[in-house]
Every structure is written in structure tokens, then in C-alpha cells.
Amino acid sequence: MRHTPETPLHPQALAQVESSDAAVTCLATDYPAGWNIPPHAHGKHQLLHAIQGVMVVHADAGQWIVPPSRGLWMPAGMTHSLRCIGEVQMRSLFVQRDAAPQLFASCQVVGVSPLLRELIRAAVDVVPPSLPDSRDARLLRLLLDELHALPVLPLHLPMPTDPRVLAICRRLQQRPDDTSTLADWAAQAQIDGKTIQRLFAAQTGMTFGRWRQQARLLRALELLAGGDKVIDVALALGYDSPSAFATMFRKHFGQTPSQFFQA
Numbered sequence: 001m002r003h004t005p006e007t008p009l010h011p012q013a014l015a016q017v018e019s020s021d022a023a024v025t026c027l028a029t030d031y032p033a034g035w036n037i038p039p040h041a042h043g044k045h046q047l048l049h050a051i052q053g054v055m056v057v058h059a060d061a062g063q064w065i066v067p068p069s070r071g072l073w074m075p076a077g078m079t080h081s082l083r084c085i086g087e088v089q090m091r092s093l094f095v096q097r098d099a100a101p102q103l104f105a106s107c108q109v110v111g112v113s114p115l116l117r118e119l120i121r122a123a124v125d126v127v128p129p130s131l132p133d134s135r136d137a138r139l140l141r142l143l144l145d146e147l148h149a150l151p152v153l154p155l156h157l158p159m160p161t162d163p164r165v166l167a168i169c170r171r172l173q174q175r176p177d178d179t180s181t182l183a184d185w186a187a188q189a190q191i192d193g194k195t196i197q198r199l200f201a202a203q204t205g206m207t208f209g210r211w212r213q214q215a216r217l218l219r220a221l222e223l224l225a226g227g228d229k230v231i232d233v234a235l236a237l238g239y240d241s242p243s244a245f246a247t248m249f250r251k252h253f254g255q256t257p258s259q260f261f262q263a
Contacts, residue, residue, distance in 0.1 A: 018043050022130070023099035024140045026123035027092045037082040045095040045103065046074040047147065049112055049120060053088030054225035057081070057107075062158040064109050065218045067225060067261060070153060071112045073104045080107075085225045091120045095147070103147060110150035119143040154252065157211075157218050160203035164189050165196060169211070176216045177238035182208050217252055220245070224257050233257075 017025050025044075031037075031053075048055060049071035057064045057072055059080040066072045074080060076097050095103075112120075122139055130136035160166050168185050172178060185208075186193040200208045216237045223233045234245035246256060253260055 014042075017094045020094075020128050021096075022128035022140065023096050024123065024144055025094045025128060026120060026126065027094065028124045029090045029092070031084045031088045031090065033084060033086050033088075035084040035088070039079050039081045041077055041079045042074070042094065043076055045076045045097065045100060047093040047095070047110075048072040048074060048082075049091050049093070049117075051089045051091055051117070051121070052086075053090075054085040054222065055088060055090070056083045056085060056222060058083075059107060060159075061107060062156055063218070064107060064156050065221050066109060066155070067221060069112055069117070070155065071110050071150070073108045073110055073150065075105060075107065078107065085222055086227075091124060093120065093123070093143070093147075095144070099144060100147060104152075107156070108150075109153045109155035111153055113146070113149075116143070116146045116150075119146060154214075155218065155221075157214055158204040158206070160199060162199050162203060164191055165199045165203065168196070169215070172212055172215055173219070176219045177236060179238055213248070213252075217249065220249065220257070221260075224261065230257055 014027075017027055033053075048057065048066060050066065050068055052068060054068070055066040055072070057066060057074075057080055059078055061078075064072050119139065119142060123143055126136045126140065130140065159169060168189065180188075182193050182196060186196055189196075197208055200206060200211055204211055206214065220233050220237055223236065224230070228236075230246065231242045234242045237245065239245040239248070249255075249257055249260075
């Protein structure tokens, strides 16, 4: 199903998707650069995938960045908002809850294989309902099988719930080049440094240092997707040199920045 939005939530197209009895439905929607979709939720699971452009998705559990060749699995009922970096050609899969009982129970950025990408492209032209033994029905069954083989990727920035630690995280997101140490933050917030570390570990699953590095790397993906040069991104994030940034990027993602976006 193809649609160009006149309103942020394109309610008519979504109503068709939500009311469909098909196990899997695909919706194609193209968004202009800078488009924002306000908080909303779906009654079905959703795989957000863009064949062009980068999406930044926010939910209570944190933030995810979704470049091309990746996707975001969004469980049914989870409220989320979305921001487009550049023009985005989104191809979303909506999956009935009982059609994928063993898939992820939480948000996950996943790899989208060339096969799955082509299946999604083909599924856009499928108009439900499909006859049981038709090509369309077989295509959707294969697509559903491929969803169970999605590899999880480290593109999530979990957010703490403690207001004191959350304030630190918000500051670091606004100023990723801030090099203040844990002791500096502890003094500013009048919290013991060990308490900060304990809260980070309990509420994000990361140390303070690891969380800051993840925040910088995800911000780097946003800036690179927007066309910024590697040297400018490195300096904006507080790295001493482009080579230091590139080394950290490769260590984390296994690819250089240019390879990452070409994947």
C-alpha cells in the first residue's frame, strides 16, 4: 500500500492497515526532510524500514537511530515518535500480534538483509486479502519467516528514569563534546559518584562512560546522515582528531562511517 502523507499520522491509510486481517501488511510512505511524527502507537507490531533517509525514533525506553539497510522492530502498543533526517522513503511492515509470537518483546534496531529488503519492496504492491495459494500469500509467508532471522544491532540509547541522572543525560545529548568527568557531574548534581554509576548500571545497563560513548556515536550517525564531514563530526563530538573518531566508530560498528551508510 502506497501513501503520501497529508497529515503526520495519515489516518486513513493507518486505519486500513489496523483493520486488515492479513498477518503482514506493508505501507509505503514518503516524508520530506525534517518531518516529525508526534507520539502515537499501533495495535500491531511494526517494522520501520527506510530505503532512503535516516529515522530517529523516541520512546519512553530510549532513543533509536535507524539508517538505511536497518530497521526498527516496534512492539504493538508502544508509544513512539519519529523524526526524519533528510528525505525518508519509509516502508513499514505491520504484523498481527499472534502472527509473530516469538519475535522481540521490546524495541530493537535490526539488520535488514537484501532478501528481506526486496520482499518488503514487493509487499508494498500486495493489496489484502490474498488468496491462500496465491503468489502474494506465499510472498507474505516468506517475509514473515525472514522476520525471525533479524540480527539485533547496537543502535539504541537507553534513558534512565532517575531525574538526577536523566538531567545529566539530557545535558550530554545537547553538548556531546562536554568532557566533564563523572566526578565533575557528581559535584554539580551533589550526588555521590558511586550512586551515579549504580543508577546508570541499573537503569540503562551501561556505565556512565559507555553511555556517553553511545550517545556520541548515535549523534554522529545523525550528523553524518545530514551530510556533515567526518572532521566536523569528530570535533563536534569532542574527539581530538578525525582518526580518533574513525577508530572508535570502526571499533563499535565494525565499519568506517562511509561503509556504514553504504551497507
